[in-house]
Amino acid sequence: MTIPETPGNGHDGHDHEDHPGMAHDEEMGYYALRARAMEALLVEKGICSPDEIQGMVDRVEARSPADGARVVARAWADPEFKALLLSDPEAALAQLGYSLPVTTPKLDVVENTDKLHHLVVCTLCSCYPRALLGRPPDWYKSLAYRSRAVVDPRGVISEFGLDLGDDVEVLVLDSTADLRYLVLPRRPEGSQEMTEEQLAELVTRDSMIGVTNARSPQAVGAG
């Protein structure tokens, strides 16, 4: 969960008994206010400390799709790493220096091939592999994506610019519970000579959700 940033509203000196309508709170949106209220209650009840909340926010903010791209590029370049990533993602990530906190939901990595294309959605809320990719894009949390990704995945994928033939099986993963899914996209053709750093530039956030493929070397001017 992300606590929205609001100006001049740190932990110290903030009166948590304020309510909507008070002058300085008019700058805060409804959800920001609600998040503040919940944060205050969690602290008051001793469920977690402000430091723990801030630590979680910092951890998520420190991650971005570049972290996922680094992992995918290593998997493309190193078959042994790829096998480990698919069978024991946490052990594979540890090799790259990523240690997921124990409170992080279990990660599962699924591989796209020329015959099987995975698409990830959370129809119930916005479950996403935040521990590796950071915050999800807004569209991922939208009602439109969450409903249409399960009913018409091929239509959604096509709107992202990818037309999959009927010879490719589309497999939607609805992460309703305690697992978070990362798609290992297909390694693009023409990328054989690229270094791991160059490969990482082909890996987009969207390709790790499965709404598109990775970029072609031509698309980044490397072909």
Place this chain on the structure above:
Amino acid sequence: MNQGPTSSGGESARFRAGDEVRVRVDNPGGHFRTPAYIQGQAGRVHKLCGVFPNPESLAYGGDGQPAQPLYRVEFSQKQVWPEYRGPVSDKIHVDIYQHWLEPV
């Protein structure tokens, strides 16, 4: 907050990969993580993902016990959505806790 998988004190796994199962139709009220669109549908267990504290209890300050085996269950898209646009081979996988599943 996610509590992570548990290794003890949970229900033992009733199903194995390949087993045919049906998702119960229920609305227990409060927080539950079995989407309405998949309730009543028959599918096949893809794999056991682990044993996790029950979110229906965790959501209200409970201890999540007994912990529930969690399965990735495979369904045919054509069967879930009669109007589905795509080949019959397309699938959807949904993560479902054991107490929502019954044998077919």
